[in-house]
Amino acid sequence: MAGRWWRGSWSGRDQVERVDLYTRQSLYAIAAAMNGLVLFSAAAVAPEHPVAYVALLVGGVALTVTSAWALRDAIRLYPHPGPIPRRSTLTLAGLALVAVPAAAALPGELPAAAGLVVAFSLAWGLGGYCDQRVAAATVVAVGLASWLPAREAGPAAYGLLAGAFFMVTARLSLWLLDIVVELDRGRDAEAALAVAEERLRFSRDVHDVLGRRLSTIAVQAELAATLAARGDDRAADRMLEVRSLAHDGLREARELARGYRAVDLDQELHGAVSLLRSAGIEATSAVDDLPADWHEPAAWVVREAVTNVLRHSRATRVELSYADGSLTVRNDGALLETGGDGSGGTGLAGVRARLASLGAGLETSRDADTFTVRMVLP
Known part of the structure; x- marks a missing residue:
């Protein structure tokens, strides 16, 4: 069932959509895995403090879900610095403010584990925002969340370093995703430009073909009309030439539409001299x-x-x-x-x-x- 879901979500997408899906799912999975690893490592003390461990699990799940919510908003906002979504950000910050003093009240070694869960949730949830003020505040909050519950230097240093690493990972992942999106947009723009250039080239060729032929036809028709007004028998020959020119123009237009019309200099020179002399x-x-x-x-x-x-x-x-x-x-x-x-x-x-x-x-x-x-x- 899971395999069918994965194939269904992966198939039918272009490369950019696949990269986007992979980046999002990777960030969500790693964030959940890190908090899950901390909670699993704290399970050793569960027999001694079952109620406290259950409270840690409930709080850890709530923080992980809220962190994923904030991370989703950060992905949607990137690469713009603002405005920062308030609901997910304030909800995560509020849970962290409640969780830190609650973690300090846990017995045994659970406060350190709870502090890491809070720190990791803040790092993943808020680390993807481009606003430097949010980034600085997140680093401070991660350090405090790692240190305050247990007041131990080891967990505090580990939480701060790991949290900073998670923030950098989230930022770099979104940066790479943005590059892929921009490259795709550039490719689309290049294709549109190529189409526009081809249309411009075609319009110029049409102008060259029809402009020349219509000018020639106009000159020959005017000359034929003048000859006809004088009763000159050469008027019929001129009109036959007009017909020939019209057929030649139609042939060139068809060759132009097929894309293989070539321009020959000798023919152009001969035609230009003949046309100019016909016009006197x-x-x-x-x-x-x-x-x-x-x-x-x-x-x-x-x-x-x-x-x-x-x-x-x-x-x-x-x-x-x-x-x-x-x-x-x-x-x-x-x-x-x-x-x-x-x-x-x-x-x-x-x-x-x-x-x-x-x-x-x-x-x-x-x-x-x-x-x-x-x-x-x-």
Whole structure:
């Protein structure tokens, strides 16, 4: 029956709950065992003083139960210093105040045993509190409870040393339990942070994919509408290109959802130049010397910078170049750049954060009509 109870209380719990259960049960068991050992050692005089020994047993059980009550409150309060639970603390203190003079009235060697029971109960019940005033008062009370009933130096010294050891044991046990709980909370926080970072990464990728494709579709659709208004037969070809772009955007969105979409720099450069020229913007590209390890981050920068040119400027010329460890995207339409201060909107801020995690930097600057986005390699 006991084995089934233990397995039932142990199974279905996570590691932290198991450590908590083990710590609590260990403290309760050791506290009860120490008082029980003292009471058992005093049983040798029971035949000579049966009534006094029964009184010692009753008082010892009452003190042990009250000590467990106070210890439970101390475990619940830890690691906070207060407020100290009054009911259990005052009840234990009151029993100790009554038990010490009653122990002194016991015959034979029973006063020393009774004093140890009182001292051990105070040490276990109050030793887990973090309040230094309570700890100091408990040490004094343990010493007095060990000495006053028998007025003997040996039991008093033993009770004081053992009581101090019990207080340290209770405090260290709760400290270790608190560390385990904090580590578990840190693990949960780390997992939540990882989820948040993944959501942020996904949102940035969605912004990159849909922002670029929608900007391209808007430009091509506007061009198709202009051609259609003029009766130009090329309007149909432009609309077919819009359809193709929409299918490409849908494909990239699906690849993004599956988690294996890769960004190719050559494709980005080709697409950016073609898109800019379709919008009537002269575009040049010269990034052949860019290290291969930085192609994908460079593709992020090209995609976002070109998207901003199409959405937030009236550029007539865009230059994409690489030299001296810097990838530069420069346009001559800075007067209408978002914010007017080179901030470039939230898209560039997201790219800057992604580059920072790789050790690279992203700089933006405005000089008269020229707006520049520069990726600086480490």
